[in-house]
Amino acid sequence: MSYPAESATTPVVETTKVPGPERRTIGELVASLSEQFSTLVRDELQLAQVQLAEKGKRLGTGAGFLGGAAVLGLYAFGVLLAAAILGLATVLPAWLSALIVGVVLLIVAGIAAFVGKKKIDASKEFQPKPQEGFKEDVDAVKRGIQK
Known part of the structure; x- marks a missing residue:
């Protein structure tokens, strides 16, 4: 049985010697x-x-x-305030209804301002430390050098 002849040119594979571990200064x-x-x-x-x-x-x-x-939300709040004033106006004079709703709003605003000031004062005590990530990198490098 005869096989077809391979081409006369076969690819030549070049090999290079891989250098061993270097001694660095x-x-x-x-x-x-x-x-x-x-x-x-x-x-x-x-x-x-x-x-x-x-x-x-x-x-x-x-x-x-x-x-x-x-x-x-602001528009909805305005509508609800108007509804509260109109609802109170059915049993009280309109000016008194508006006055009561206004005073209640001022009390709520005062409480919110007080809580907000407390939160701002508490945030001044927090000190971010962005250098901690950098210190971790330096420590990792030091551990790598020691090995």
Whole structure:
């Protein structure tokens, strides 16, 4: 039985010798470490920038919806106030009904202002610490060097 002859040219595969582990000087290691560390810091900053941009987009969309809801809620609140005044006006004079509703609103506004001030004062005590993430990176590098 005869087989078809293979082509006269067969592909030649070139092989290269892979170098073994290099012995690097301390200066080269320090330079490499410095380069890798600066790359790490730069990449961390880029990641934070991307994350903040995404968060900003989401916050913007959420704020838009909240703004629309606030406007509609304000109109609804005005209608309910008018209904309360008209309801009280059936048993009291109209001016007295409006006065009672206005005083109740001022009391509610005062309570809300007091609670808001307390929350603002409490927020002044909170101190964000963005350097903690950076310290974790430095600690990871130190642990890597010690190994």
